[in-house]
Amino acid sequence: MNGNSKILIFGMGLMGGSLSLAIKKSFPGVTITGVVRSLKSKQEILKLELADYVYTESEFNKQLSWESFQFVIFSTPVQSVVDYISKLPQHSETVFTDLGSTKETIIAAVDTHFQGKHNYVSSHPMCGSEFSGPSAAREDLYQNKLCIVTRGKETSLEASDFVRNFWENIGSWTLEMEGVEHDETLAYLSHLPHIISTVLVQTAIKNDTVLKQVSKSEKPITGGGFRDMSRIAGSNFEMWFSIFAENQRNIYQSLIQYRDELDVMIGFFDPKRNIEREGIKLLWEKALIAKEEIQKLK
Numbered sequence: 001m002n003g004n005s006k007i008l009i010f011g012m013g014l015m016g017g018s019l020s021l022a023i024k025k026s027f028p029g030v031t032i033t034g035v036v037r038s039l040k041s042k043q044e045i046l047k048l049e050l051a052d053y054v055y056t057e058s059e060f061n062k063q064l065s066w067e068s069f070q071f072v073i074f075s076t077p078v079q080s081v082v083d084y085i086s087k088l089p090q091h092s093e094t095v096f097t098d099l100g101s102t103k104e105t106i107i108a109a110v111d112t113h114f115q116g117k118h119n120y121v122s123s124h125p126m127c128g129s130e131f132s133g134p135s136a137a138r139e140d141l142y143q144n145k146l147c148i149v150t151r152g153k154e155t156s157l158e159a160s161d162f163v164r165n166f167w168e169n170i171g172s173w174t175l176e177m178e179g180v181e182h183d184e185t186l187a188y189l190s191h192l193p194h195i196i197s198t199v200l201v202q203t204a205i206k207n208d209t210v211l212k213q214v215s216k217s218e219k220p221i222t223g224g225g226f227r228d229m230s231r232i233a234g235s236n237f238e239m240w241f242s243i244f245a246e247n248q249r250n251i252y253q254s255l256i257q258y259r260d261e262l263d264v265m266i267g268f269f270d271p272k273r274n275i276e277r278e279g280i281k282l283l284w285e286k287a288l289i290a291k292e293e294i295q296k297l298k
Helices: 014-026 039-048 057-063 078-085 104-113 157-169 179-205 208-216 224-230 237-246 248-268 277-295
Strands: 006-010 031-036 053-056 071-074 095-098 121-125 146-151 173-176
Touching: 006 014, 014 031, 031 039, 031 057, 039 053, 053 057, 071 078, 078 104, 078 237, 095 157, 104 121, 104 179, 121 157, 121 179, 146 157, 146 179, 157 173, 179 208, 179 224, 179 237, 179 248, 237 248, 248 277
Parallel strands: 006 031, 006 071, 031 053, 071 095, 095 121, 146 173
Antiparallel strands: 121 146
């Protein structure tokens, strides 16, 4: 990518806005065009200077074409990405990607739409924030974060290399993963934690004693554990419901497995018998080993 490149970002919320800032830092001189749904959003993006040019979706459809850009990035919910894919040209020099949090549906749409070699490569940057909207955009959001890259059956190697190099140049590291395995893996490592965090907060506030104490205290009385685990509770609902709907089957299985593990722990604390020290200790030790493996702490 050179200084004359033109990049199109569909969707300029937290992810799209942050990506625009990161691109401007890593690729000086690149021209960034943003596409948003409403005139209000357009005015906000221009005020925040997140893009060089901004169009509403209807304006884009009337005035511009995909071939006007070297690189097109969809930063919108998965279903809208699928809708856009069906409108893309069969043969184009433009490279396309998305930031979708699920991949099976997107890759199925890609494989159905394109006949022969093409330049669509799906991306999933593993980053985010409890905040949302363009005003929350920051240029370091993608720094030192994983970006999972998923190819279609006929994705060109050149496009795949281009997308991986792009993410690495703005400070992320990349890993290639097949679409079905991506969705099953992320159900456990990304989607389930958001559900658990939300349920944890609801469980705590429904306890009358907890509600009484936190209501009369002027400052938080939580420990570090609650702060860490509750940080992502109640994050952007529309975004997360879209993810839940796309990955419902895998998330359901992760919840069932989590419930089974929780039932075991509940049994250890049954007040009708002595607390099971060895059972809890064994689970604690296994969890430590699993955490070190998942987070690559050793």
